[in-house]
Amino acid sequence: MVTIRLRVNGKAREVSVRPNETLLDVLRERLGLTGTKKGCVLGDCGACTVLLDGKPVNSCLVLAVDAAHGEVLTVEGLAENGGLHPLQEAFIRYGAIQCGYCSPGMLLSLKALLDREPYPTREQVMSAISGNLCRCGGYHKIADAAQAASSAGERGGDDRS
């Protein structure tokens, strides 16, 4: 076992992990953060997407030891100041959620997009979630939500082309 330190959703954590343990398993099994979903463990579905130092990663492909000293954001850390994140609000309002198993990963991929590109085009949104598979929905409502939650959406602008 190896002891690693990392920050998860803004809190410093110290965890003992096996050297071959993935960040996904550490989040789910050791830290009880089951909001991050396990869909394929091969990096294909994107359900386990979290932000590691601000960048979206498939946490099933990241060894926990490689995330040591990193800053991890999971879906549980998205809500701010007691209220939902604008992306979460928009996901609910625009019907972006069906079975919801892909939603945490989708939300984090989109959070990363909006952090670097506050005014994304439809194409940029669709590209940002192209590594997150959704089997219930048609992706468009997710994109609608992302655009509504973006700065463009907040200003009342409508950049859906």
Added chain:
Amino acid sequence: MSNTSVVGTSVPRIDSAGKATGETKYVTDISVPGMVHGKVFRSTEAHARIVRLDVSDAERLPGVVAVVTGADAPYSYGRMVEDEPFLAREVVRYIGEPVAAVAAVDEETAEAALDHIYVEYEPLPAVFDVEEALSPTAPLVHPQLESYRKGPIPTPVPGTNMCSSFRIRKGDVDAGFARSDFVFEHRFATPPIQHCYIEPCCAIAEYDCTGALTVWSGTQGAHLLQQLLSASLGIPLYKVRVIQPPYGGGFGGKVPMHVEPVAVALALKCRRPVRVVLNREEEFAASTTRHASVVTIKSGVNRDGRIIARKVDAVLDTGAYARIGPLVLRNGSIAASGPYDIPNVWIDGACVYTNKVPAGALRGFGTPQMTWAYESHTDMICRELGLDPVEFRLKNVLRDGGENANGEKVRHVAVDRCIEAAAKGIGWGEPKVTTSPGKARGRGIAATVKACAGPAESLVVLRFNRNGRVRALVSASEMGQGLHTVVAQIVAEELGIHVDDVRVTQPDTDFTPFDELTTASKATFHTGNATRAAARDLRHQIASIVAERLGVPQETLRFEGGRVIAEGLGESVAITDVLGKGKHRATNELVGRGMFASDYVIPLDRETGQSEAPVAFWMYAAQSAEVEVDLETGDVRVLRVVAAHDVGQAISRLGCEQQIQGGVVFALGQSLWEQTIVREGRVVNPTLLDYKVFTSADTPEIVPVIVEDAPHSLGPYGAKGLGEIVTTPTAAAVANAVFDATGVRITDLPLTPEKVRAALKAAGTKTTL
């Protein structure tokens, strides 16, 4: 449009907040104290006798709690045919079949223990092709077929690989062909495909000291699972409890038992809770596929464009075990002649055993395979006769009062309006957009009909508390389709309260009332009706209390805006004040009960498939597609899909749009590239990457059109179902558009670039610039 205030509007889904925050605990998120982890040792042979099976080394490993084989759990199950063992006994029948299983303190230890199980097989001749399986000399997948218990639907033929057959005989099809001016015959095929729900199958099984079994499972049918486990284990129903937590998608794939038998066998042996979850490779290689199909259709058509006779021969590959195959065959074949009014129809369907991973329901119950065939065929007839595909369909399509292949006079049909809307939306008849050289654009259309077969029964219990809020106890399954929101909307509609004042309980067979399973697009219709009945029962009880309090007749009370209003009196009672204030009654809780059964279904005549009321209800739709084909590479890009669906009455408009857009994306993958490739019984592309699920980057514009011109007289507020038919016409619409663009016809799905390019070459289309 019905006169409603909540029904028919768009409301945010009541299950979405927990899913957006990560709070919702899915079945794979659940942990039970003392739980151990199970892994499955699977067959590497397609058909073989087990000569030796040695698990003693595995049993001795540190951390291993139990190892089971077929000898430890000599049980079999099957809702149609009881042909499937919990774990293989003596014989394996497909690659991936469970042979043994290990429970250990963690998944890693269980997985490692599988390497210490030794098995020796004596290979038996295997059969992988349905046509070969039907030949008299074929190896038999189930030589003991006659000895199995079976339900009323399947018609297995002992001594053959015929698992079930189905037939329709209406009019005189040969005379019809003889009278026709033209006769066309074509053959179509579809491959096995995978559900690819994002959450894998998972179950936890636990026995208590009295022998009672509790199973947590992401199942589409908590009560069905309870029945199957009770029947196969030989323990009474009340000793089996199934709890169904939220789960990540089903699409028909979470009807069969993929993990429960193994979890139960292990729990029985080690007397600890055992969790089994499939990995993605097992999902592909050892769960359930959609049936591969071979469908031949022959139609007689008159010079005036009327279809006089149609003969369909459909063969479905059900793999090594029947599972729900006979039902898929029946529900698909019943409408295999399409949404058309044809006087002479002959349908023969066969569901055939092979040594492959078993097949079952996959979002459409056989209808996608049939629609692919008859709507490609319909387009081929039009192109050969130079008829407009929209006009031809409108000339032949079923309308109110028309007669379907079962001899039923149909009502509440708006498929003609779906065809018109789909045609208009895609710009049918407008000049084609010129595109870059080396590419060609085209448009295609397809119409479809799907049965919700029934009969089925749904019960709902509503608990109304002192705060005026409602807890709905429902066993129908929310799997992403939006059922819980539909239930909440109906309760809110009937009681004049807000949707947020209704909570829906996850299925638990100890508490939530009977609803066998959620498939076949039945829940809005059946559970919706039961919910409405329960809400009206509750309304009656509330009204009697308020009437007594205000001294007015019950009939004068109106439920609106959270109040019970006495018309004329100018008085009202807040719904939150109904209970807890009275003097003479129990005033803490009211319980409303509702039931709906589609018991008006009259079973089909076995010989002719005729019935005046063959199904619970029918659904209709039409979709159109515009594509651009790269003439060099054969790559098909779908630019736009217009999907017009006859829903009767939308309960949640947002929910309908979700289902339509999601269903089209689901079906576009199956149109263009999805297929489970099976070579000599082995799945060779068992990952999401190799299989290639449709992504956001592949998704075109999708225009949902909700048609509400034909409300169903028995549906809640006129509603029909929607969840499956959204996937059924897409592939044919795309293939018809590819023909329109290029003049080449692909008759076997999917429309891969390799296939399209080869067809372009064969047709002499100039593929180099």
